[in-house]
Structures are given as C-alpha cells and as structure tokens.
Amino acid sequence: MTSEVSPPVWSPVWSPTQWASNGxxxxxxxxxxxxxxxxxxxxxxxxxxxxxxxxxTGLARALAARGFTIARYDQRDAGESTHLPPTARTGPITALLRKRGDAYTAEDMTDDAIAVLDALGWDSAHLFGQSLGGAVAQRIALRHPRRIRTLTSVSAVPGDSAGLATLRHIRLRTLARLARMGRRSHLLEGHIEAGVALARLLHSPAHPFDEPAIRAMLAETPDPGVRDARSQSRQIGAQWSGPAIGRITAPTLVLHGLDDPLVKPSAGRTVAARIPGARFVPLPGVGHDLPEPLWEDVAHQVRQLAGG
Structure with missing residues (x-):
C-alpha cells in the first residue's frame, strides 16, 4: 500500500500589494x-x-527574527506608487541645484510615509531608510516626531542639506552614470540589464556580487525604476524647508559603508555628529548596499537601538 505525498504548499513571503493615499x-x-x-x-x-x-528579503527576515513586524512601500514616483506627470527635462545633478522642486516638496514625501503608517494601523513605528530613503527617514522624524520610535539612517546625506551642501557628500561621477542608465531599452531584458548594472555599480567591493539573485528580483519587480531619470530628478529635487536634523529626538543609528561609491562616508559622519545622541557605525568594505554577510549584525544593531 502506498501513500500519496502532498505537494508542498507555496507560501508567499510578502503580502499582496496594498494601498495608502496622500491626497x-x-x-x-x-x-x-x-x-x-x-x-x-x-x-x-x-x-x-x-x-x-x-x-x-533576507535582511527583512533578520529584522523580523529580532521582534519586528516589517512593512515596505514605494515612494511617490517609484515602483507601483503614483508617478507624477512629466515636468521640466532635467537630470539628477541639475535637480539637486534647483531652489525649488518641480512637482512636490520633501515634506510631501514625509507625509506619504505617515499615510502608509495610517493604512497599516500603526500609531508609531521604527524607521529604517537607505540612501535617499535615509534622508527621507530623517525628515519624517523631524516632521512627525510622535510617530517615530527609532531612526536608522543608512548611506544617506543629511536630510536638511540642499544644493552645494548635498553635492559635497556625493560622488558626481557615479551620479552621472546613474542618470545615463535611464537611456536603456524599454524591453523587459533592458530593465533587467540596467538593474544589474546599477546593482554592480553600487555593490560592496569586499563581498561577492550575487548576480542571479539580482536578476531574479528584477524579473519579479513591476517597475524597478532604474530607467526613469525624470522621476528620480523629481524625488532628488524635492526641497526641504523644515527644521535642521539637530532637532531629531528619536534614538538614531547611522550606518555607512566606507567604500560607498555614491555617497561619501563623510555624509554619515555628519548626520551622526549633528543628531543628538546618534551612534555612527562605519562598515568597512561596504558600498552603497547592505550585503548578506551584514544582515544579522545590522538586525542586531537595530534591535539594540530599539531597546533589546
């Protein structure tokens, strides 16, 4: 007599896409x-x-194993979120130097995050932001301090800097290369190749580059955002007119790769020096990403920051 073996039940890693609204x-x-x-x-x-x-996803799972419930969202002008109508033809470098944004403000972007928290039913949350997301997270902590438990800022410039003050922390040659990636083919293979090129440009030199994992992620991403220089310019050009980051009261952790090819480590040091009580953790051999060998340690550091 033989028994039938039931096939494994497929279990999704992330929930189906949900939606929040800010206007x-x-x-x-x-x-x-x-x-x-x-x-x-x-x-x-x-x-x-x-x-x-x-x-x-491995980083998210490492954080979840430390007692966190994890959510992620697409900022406006990225992924499946609303993309604003085209504005003036400009590139990211020009957008950084403009005195006003083409479409919206940095405050609007912070309010987007709060709309997501509201949709999730979260009165408050820990924030973990990387790159531009780190600067946005700093601004969220300034504009909505009662909603933020802790702040982790990774590979980010000071959230209150603008124009030349920001450019001093940016490697312009890398930023220019990122802008040129928007000119690739609009075929599926085009966005995958562009995404692989982006990931390779930003990856950590002391760690292996996992190209198969990058390709698999890109194949499942509705809009990886690599080729849309106009959307990137609107995001990077959104101007902040709120208080200085020295007013942040949330417990803060600042992580920055010492081999970051896009944002100089001076940015992370500046952020940590200006936020009261912030702790700066340099990451040797790390670029503008968080490679797998760091996930457990990063999760441990965030857990410590949160009190545990």
Missing part, C-alpha cells in the same frame, strides 16, 4: 509574512527611484 497620490506597500503577534512596527524607506522590491 491624489496612491502609495503601494506590503508586509513581510508571516506576521508574529506583538512584533514592533518597522517601516523600510526606499532609496532613489527604485521599487520596494530592492529591499533584501
């Missing part, structure tokens, strides 16, 4: 599954132009 802007978000009861809310804030799928 006319719709924001796509999802949650890491399964969600453990009592987990502390933690929102991942995505970097310049790219979709939320760029967050390593």
């Amino acid at each position: 006319e802007v719709r924001l796509a978000y999802d949650r890491l599954l399964p969600e453990e009861a009592g987990g502390e809310p933690l929102l991942l804030v995505t970097g310049l132009g790219v979709a939320r799928h760029w967050w390593p």
Whole structure:
C-alpha cells in the first residue's frame, strides 16, 4: 500500500500589494509574512527611484527574527506608487541645484510615509531608510516626531542639506552614470540589464556580487525604476524647508559603508555628529548596499537601538 505525498504548499513571503493615499497620490506597500503577534512596527524607506522590491528579503527576515513586524512601500514616483506627470527635462545633478522642486516638496514625501503608517494601523513605528530613503527617514522624524520610535539612517546625506551642501557628500561621477542608465531599452531584458548594472555599480567591493539573485528580483519587480531619470530628478529635487536634523529626538543609528561609491562616508559622519545622541557605525568594505554577510549584525544593531 502506498501513500500519496502532498505537494508542498507555496507560501508567499510578502503580502499582496496594498494601498495608502496622500491626497491624489496612491502609495503601494506590503508586509513581510508571516506576521508574529506583538512584533514592533518597522517601516523600510526606499532609496532613489527604485521599487520596494530592492529591499533584501533576507535582511527583512533578520529584522523580523529580532521582534519586528516589517512593512515596505514605494515612494511617490517609484515602483507601483503614483508617478507624477512629466515636468521640466532635467537630470539628477541639475535637480539637486534647483531652489525649488518641480512637482512636490520633501515634506510631501514625509507625509506619504505617515499615510502608509495610517493604512497599516500603526500609531508609531521604527524607521529604517537607505540612501535617499535615509534622508527621507530623517525628515519624517523631524516632521512627525510622535510617530517615530527609532531612526536608522543608512548611506544617506543629511536630510536638511540642499544644493552645494548635498553635492559635497556625493560622488558626481557615479551620479552621472546613474542618470545615463535611464537611456536603456524599454524591453523587459533592458530593465533587467540596467538593474544589474546599477546593482554592480553600487555593490560592496569586499563581498561577492550575487548576480542571479539580482536578476531574479528584477524579473519579479513591476517597475524597478532604474530607467526613469525624470522621476528620480523629481524625488532628488524635492526641497526641504523644515527644521535642521539637530532637532531629531528619536534614538538614531547611522550606518555607512566606507567604500560607498555614491555617497561619501563623510555624509554619515555628519548626520551622526549633528543628531543628538546618534551612534555612527562605519562598515568597512561596504558600498552603497547592505550585503548578506551584514544582515544579522545590522538586525542586531537595530534591535539594540530599539531597546533589546
């Protein structure tokens, strides 16, 4: 007598896409599954132009194992969230130097995150932002301090800097190369190749480059955001007119790769020096990403910051 073996049940890693609204802007978000009861809310804030799928699921799982409930969202002008109508033809470098944004403000972008928290039913949350997401996370902590438990800023410039003050922390040659990636083919293979090129440009020199994993992620990402220089310019050009980051009161952790090819380590040191009580952790051999060998340690550091 033989018994039939049931096929394994497929279990999704992330929830189906859900939606929050800030005025006319719709924001796509999802949650890491399964969600453990009592987990502390933690929102991942995505970097310049790219979709939320760029967050390593392994990092999210490492954070969840430390007692966090994880959500991630696409910022406006990225991923599945609302893309604003085309504005003046400009590139990211020019957008940094403009005295006003073409379409919206940095305050609007912070309010997007709060709309996501509201949709999730979270009164407050820990923030973990990388690259532009780190600067946005700093601004969220300034504009909505009662909603933020802790702040982790990774590979980011000071959230209150603008124009030349920002450019001093940016490697312009890398930024120019990023802008040129928007000229690639509009075929599926084009966005995958462009995404691989982006990931290779920003990866950590002391760690292996996992091209198969990058390709798999890009193949499943509705809009990886690599080729849309106009959207990137609107995001990077959004002007902040709020208080200085020295007014941040949330417990703050600042991480920065010492081999970051896009944002100089001076940026992270400056952020940590200006936020009261912030702790700066340099990451030797790390670029403008968070490679797998760091995930457990990063999760441990965020857990310590949150009190545990």
